[in-house]
Amino acid sequence: MKKMAIIATKGTLDMAYPPFILASTAAALGYEVQIFFTFYGLQLLRKDLSDVRISPLANPAMPMPVPMPVLVQVLPGMETMATMMMKDxxxxxxxxxxxxxxxxxxxxxxKFIACQMTVDLFDFDKSDFIDGIEYGGAAMFMEFAGETDICLFV
Amino acid sequence: MNVDKELDARGLNCPLPILKTKKSLADMASGQVLKVVSTDAGSVKDMQAFANQTGNILVSSAVEKGEYVFLMQKK
Known part of the structure; x- marks a missing residue:
């Protein structure tokens, strides 16, 4: 059986997609897949994903319906608006x-693995996370990653 | 060719047509044929790649009235 490992380090709406798209597709193709969630990637394991958002700020490649100066992007509510528009x-x-x-x-x-170190670092509450995940560290990831056909850092 | 099951994947975008194809094939018997209708242009190459990697047979891939129609035979 082919194997794929992904490290998911980002917790924004746009960067949440690649790990889940690739993992679900690889699984459909018969791969054994593990995702190691670390740093901001841990947000993707929360039961409630409504805080996963996108910001136009410092994101010059984001296509906007109208050009928006950076000074406008910092206004309150802009991130909420951008997130709503993107989800729509x-x-x-x-x-x-x-x-x-x-x-x-x-x-x-x-298999979803949450980085134990990041959980401690940010004082995450494990009860906020979905069921069925494992907690581990870099060595645990390497054990699987070392035998994969595809290994990605997102 | 006899179609045993149909999957309407219209309006769905990558990777949903593939994921739903996989799911539809799961409870079918070997040799049975699944018809998939998609509006996602990317699904043409994705369906072929799915077949290549899973061993299911892409019997046909066609464009009909702007929609993509696939016949997939379960291995």
Missing amino acids: KLKKKGVASLEELRAVCQEADV
Whole structure:
């Protein structure tokens, strides 16, 4: 069986997609998959994903309906608006929600590993995380990653 | 060719057509044929790649009235 390992380090809406898209697809293709969530990537393991957002600030590549000066992007509510617009667009274009992709991964036995060090560092409450995840460290990741066909850092 | 099951993947974008194809095939018997209709242009190459990697047979891949129609035979 082919294997794939992914390290997910980002917790924004845009950067949450690649790990879940690739993991769910690889699982559908018969890969054994593990995702190691560390630093901000841990946000993607929360039961409630509504805090996973996107900001236009310091994100010059984000396509905007109208050009927006940086000084406008810092105004209160801009991040909320950008997040709403992005979610609306994803839905309209038939792109799965993060919750949906994450559920597909879990159904397909993709193993989710939460970085214990980051959990301690940020004082995360494990009860905020979904069930069925494991906690581990770099060595645990290497044990699996060392035998994979594909290994990605997102 | 006889179609045993149909999957309407219209309006869905990558990777949903593949994920739903995989799910639809799960409870089918070997040799049965799944028809998938998609509006995602990317699914043309993705379905072929899915077949190549899973051993299921992509019997046909066609464009009909702007939609992509696939016949996938379960291995």
